[in-house]
Amino acid sequence: MTPSDTPTDDRRDPAPLLELAGFSKSFAGFKALDGVRLTLRHGEVHALLGENGAGKSTLIKCMTGVVHRDAGTLRLDGALIAPRSAAEATQAGLATVYQEVNLAPNLSVAQNLFLGRQPTRFGLVREGEMRRRAAAVLAGFDLNIDVAAPLESYSVAVQHIVAIARAVDQSARVLILDEPTASLDAHEVEILFAVMRKLKARGIGIVFVTHFLDQVYAICDRITVLRNGRLAGSATTAELPRLDLVKMMLGRELAHATAERALAAASGEAAGGREAAFAAFEGYGKAGYVAPFDLALRPGHVVGLAGLLGSGRTETTRLVFGAATADTGTAIVDGAKVALASPAEALHLGFGYCPEERKTEGIVAELTVRENIVLALQAKRGALKPLSRREQDEIAARFIRLLDIRPPDPERPIGLLSGGNQQKALLARWLATQPRLLILDEPTRGIDVGAHAEIIALIRRLCTEGMALLVVSSELEEIVTYADEVIVLRDRHHVARLTGEAITVPGILAAIAADAPAGEQAA
Amino acid sequence: MNATSRLLPVAATTAVFLIGFLICSLTFPNFASLRVVMNLFTDNAFLGIVAVGMTFVIISGGIDLSVGSVIGFSTVFLAIAIERWGVPPLAAFALILVISALFGAAMGAAIEYFELPPFIVTLAGMFLARGASFLMSTESIPITADLYSHLAEQALRLPGGARLTVPAMVMILVVAGGMVLLHLTRFGANVYALGGSRVSTALMGVNVTRTTVLIYTLSSALAGLSGIVFSLYTSSGYSLSAVGVELDAIAAVVIGGTLLSGGYGFVFGTFVGVLIQGLIQTYISFDGSLSSWWAKIATGLLLFAFIGFQQVTLGLARRSRRHATGGAHA
Ligand SMILES: Nc1ncnc2c1ncn2[C@@H]1O[C@H](COP(=O)(O)OP(=O)(O)OP(=O)(O)O)[C@@H](O)[C@H]1O
Numbered sequence: 001m002t003p004s005d006t007p008t009d010d011r012r013d014p015a016p017l018l019e020l021a022g023f024s025k026s027f028a029g030f031k032a033l034d035g036v037r038l039t040l041r042h043g044e045v046h047a048l049l050g051e052n053g054a055g056k057s058t059l060i061k062c063m064t065g066v067v068h069r070d071a072g073t074l075r076l077d078g079a080l081i082a083p084r085s086a087a088e089a090t091q092a093g094l095a096t097v098y099q100e101v102n103l104a105p106n107l108s109v110a111q112n113l114f115l116g117r118q119p120t121r122f123g124l125v126r127e128g129e130m131r132r133r134a135a136a137v138l139a140g141f142d143l144n145i146d147v148a149a150p151l152e153s154y155s156v157a158v159q160h161i162v163a164i165a166r167a168v169d170q171s172a173r174v175l176i177l178d179e180p181t182a183s184l185d186a187h188e189v190e191i192l193f194a195v196m197r198k199l200k201a202r203g204i205g206i207v208f209v210t211h212f213l214d215q216v217y218a219i220c221d222r223i224t225v226l227r228n229g230r231l232a233g234s235a236t237t238a239e240l241p242r243l244d245l246v247k248m249m250l251g252r253e254l255a256h257a258t259a260e261r262a263l264a265a266a267s268g269e270a271a272g273g274r275e276a277a278f279a280a281f282e283g284y285g286k287a288g289y290v291a292p293f294d295l296a297l298r299p300g301h302v303v304g305l306a307g308l309l310g311s312g313r314t315e316t317t318r319l320v321f322g323a324a325t326a327d328t329g330t331a332i333v334d335g336a337k338v339a340l341a342s343p344a345e346a347l348h349l350g351f352g353y354c355p356e357e358r359k360t361e362g363i364v365a366e367l368t369v370r371e372n373i374v375l376a377l378q379a380k381r382g383a384l385k386p387l388s389r390r391e392q393d394e395i396a397a398r399f400i401r402l403l404d405i406r407p408p409d410p411e412r413p414i415g416l417l418s419g420g421n422q423q424k425a426l427l428a429r430w431l432a433t434q435p436r437l438l439i440l441d442e443p444t445r446g447i448d449v450g451a452h453a454e455i456i457a458l459i460r461r462l463c464t465e466g467m468a469l470l471v472v473s474s475e476l477e478e479i480v481t482y483a484d485e486v487i488v489l490r491d492r493h494h495v496a497r498l499t500g501e502a503i504t505v506p507g508i509l510a511a512i513a514a515d516a517p518a519g520e521q522a523a
Numbered sequence: 524m525n526a527t528s529r530l531l532p533v534a535a536t537t538a539v540f541l542i543g544f545l546i547c548s549l550t551f552p553n554f555a556s557l558r559v560v561m562n563l564f565t566d567n568a569f570l571g572i573v574a575v576g577m578t579f580v581i582i583s584g585g586i587d588l589s590v591g592s593v594i595g596f597s598t599v600f601l602a603i604a605i606e607r608w609g610v611p612p613l614a615a616f617a618l619i620l621v622i623s624a625l626f627g628a629a630m631g632a633a634i635e636y637f638e639l640p641p642f643i644v645t646l647a648g649m650f651l652a653r654g655a656s657f658l659m660s661t662e663s664i665p666i667t668a669d670l671y672s673h674l675a676e677q678a679l680r681l682p683g684g685a686r687l688t689v690p691a692m693v694m695i696l697v698v699a700g701g702m703v704l705l706h707l708t709r710f711g712a713n714v715y716a717l718g719g720s721r722v723s724t725a726l727m728g729v730n731v732t733r734t735t736v737l738i739y740t741l742s743s744a745l746a747g748l749s750g751i752v753f754s755l756y757t758s759s760g761y762s763l764s765a766v767g768v769e770l771d772a773i774a775a776v777v778i779g780g781t782l783l784s785g786g787y788g789f790v791f792g793t794f795v796g797v798l799i800q801g802l803i804q805t806y807i808s809f810d811g812s813l814s815s816w817w818a819k820i821a822t823g824l825l826l827f828a829f830i831g832f833q834q835v836t837l838g839l840a841r842r843s844r845r846h847a848t849g850g851a852h853a
């Protein structure tokens with residue numbers, strides 16, 4: 001499909017809210033954007049979609065002036081505007097939440113919400129008034145936290161909501177959200193959508209970037225798709241069924257998805273033959289952190305952890321990895337009792353851990369993709385046994401191919417990759433160490449549909465090769481496709497264990513939502 | 524860091540000062556008096572004033588090495604303007620404040636527009652200001668204007684023969700003003716935000732360029748004010764005065780609990796940091812037999828102790844933060 005034959009109805013609305021035309025941007029000869037246009041109408045939620053590295057974030061940054069575009073014009077209500085910085089964009093009426101949560105971690109939540117527009121009297125910030133308003137704004141997002149506490153004392157998800165609330169509260173004409181839902185759970189996404197609908201009714205236009213197609217069809221009126229920095233097409237949501245949309249994004253059919261389903265079916269049988277658990281946790285827990293639980297990890301076996309945000313999923317994985325120390329129960333690995341008091345011991349036992357906040361804490365932005373990929377493997381081997389350059393090149397090339405990291409250049413500093421591609425490289429880092437147990441916290445967050453299917457296929461393949469997996473995921477459809485066992489958590493308790501036929505999305509949802517006694521029964 | 528672990532360094536600094544004062548009082552019979560405290564204020568007024576500016580700079584993630592030279596330049600400028608050119612003292616004061624503020628603004632602009640590290644820019648500023656004062660005069664010039672002797676006599680008389688002098692009053696006003704500006708205004712919040720994350724602050728729509736220029740303007744202007752106070756204190760202008768004061772100011776800021784990497788700190792902590800350095804000096808002058816270089820050694824040891832302490836509390840705070848993650852959501 002070329003841009004010219006996509007349905008356009010620009011003429012129906014004589015006065016669009018925001019019009020982008022001819023946006024182009026090159027980074028050192030690489031065309032990240034090439035003649036992109038986008039038209040946002042009043043009261044419209046406009047999905048901006050595309051694979052990892054398609055240029056979505058770059059388009060947004062060129063729009064707000066954070067990145068200087070090579071060409072292109074921007075009109076707001078027909079008048080040309082040219083913001084040269086985030087400050088000017090905000091003044092012009094474009095409120096933005098960038099992909100990297102952009103707040104000051106050392107300031108209080110209230111200061112973060114109102115930085116630059118705090119209520120003042122005689123030049124002094126009215127702290128009490130600001131806190132009151134901050135609490136009111138966050139209440140609209142169902143968030144009741146101490147707004148006087150520093151932002152960094154809260155989880156990534158809370159920080160993300162604060163960033164969104166800040167943008168929404170600026171009562172701008174246009175709201176731009178770059179993957180706002182990547183670290184939110186289903187409930188929080190619902191709240192965000194409710195807020196978006198309210199803004200929409202007020203005539204505010206919203207640009208919404210996401211990799212969740214369900215969300216696109218739930219809230220968006222219109223879709224613009226980018227592919228390799230070019231406009232792949234634009235249409236109303238009603239005109240563009242899901243399959244066509246995926247085709248537009250990838251430029252090809254999603255062959256992987258079907259292949260992956262076949263693979264899933266095949267290895268589902270393979271997993272039937274039970275191997276003995278090599279690691280078992282009995283009555284393992286930590287007071288005030290996670291209630292005691294039992295957990296058995298077998299080679300070739302995937303255990304999924306499901307539950308709402310803050311239900312104790314991440315905490316469970318941290319206990320298993322020794323990043324937090326249990327105060328009750330025993331851990332048995334290879335038949336022997338182990339202490340697991342630190343991640344170093346867990347690494348020694350062959351455990352690998354890909355944390356949730358990898359986006360902010362995992363990457364070393366200045367190092368190349370290759371160096372980032374071999375980092376953990378090199379650490380495991382120790383400084384005395386350096387990987388030869390040839391080995392490094394081989395490993396990097398293999399994972400770049402396997403995970404489809406784009407651009408496929410191992411020597412590019414990882415900081416210059418798009419958000420999703422950075423994430424793939426981090427996953428590769430842990431896969432490269434070939435652990436016996438790999439713990440993945442939200443492995444597919446921020447990863448596009450194409451790569452998504454590939455990562456799930458990869459997880460299955462790793463299992464058939466005998467790796468044990470412990471996966472935290474909020475995407476239940478996804479867990480269902482690969483987990484052999486699903487543990488459901490609620491309020492820091494393991495409340496249900498589902499196996500075999502019982503692993504279905506409604507089954508998991510029921511266990512998450514069930515009253516405590518019902519959950520205990522299921523367990 | 525939560526609210527209490529933020530206050531911990533300042534509390535520790537205050538405790539060190541109080542303990543130090545207690546030790547001095549027990550060692551020297553007539554130490555514990557309002558008079559000694561007031562002298563402490565007067566003798567360290569010029570340091571206290573620049574240290575307040577330095578607190579803003581360091582919290583924003585920068586550094587200002589030029590302040591000592593700016594003080595030196597100010598004293599020479601004042602002496603020459605008043606004594607040779609016959610400029611009325613008050614007009615000379617206003618002039619030097621404007622000049623030093625412009626100098627700071629230029630440094631801030633250089634840091635922003637050429638994306639240079641503050642260390643390099645203010646190092647250049649340090650050489651420039653010092654060189655300029657040598658160009659004006661290499662000798663110490665006494666200032667004999669009436670206003671100077673008048674201001675030197677002016678003081679608030681307190682019980683016990685203690686005197687709250689003009690320099691001390693100026694310092695107290697600057698500390699109070701600094702606290703208000705840093706903790707209660709939008710500008711102050713921007714300073715903290717810059718130290719927390721520069722990129723994010725820009726993306727949040729704060730005018731980072733303007734804020735940075737203002738921070739260095741403030742620091743330099745306070746150095747100019749400190750120069751005025753210094754010239755009042757010595758009744759002269761000398762191009763070699765206040766050499767190394769920038770380092771004393773940085774030490775006071777760090778001892779006061781401000782993180783050298785930016786983002787955290789309080790003006791009050793800096794004030795106590797200045798008093799601690801003054802206390803060490805006073806101890807040595809009371810003792811009479813110790814070399815004044817011991818003051819430097821004691822300051823160095825204190826710095827080490829405080830930096831170590833900060834690392835430990837920071838580490839602990841980070842750990843407890845990790846544990847708390849995810850639990851705060853409603
Ligand atoms: N500063 C930069 N220097 C060089 N290349 C860059 C820079 N910023 C982005 N790129 C490249 O531009 C392309 C588009 O990146 P962008 O971040 O816009 O992708 P995206 O569509 O937002 O992807 P994702 O879904 O992964 O967030 C990528 O190939 C990326 O590597």
Ligand SMILES: [Mg+2]
Nearest residue numbers: 057099418419
């Ligand atoms: Mg992006």
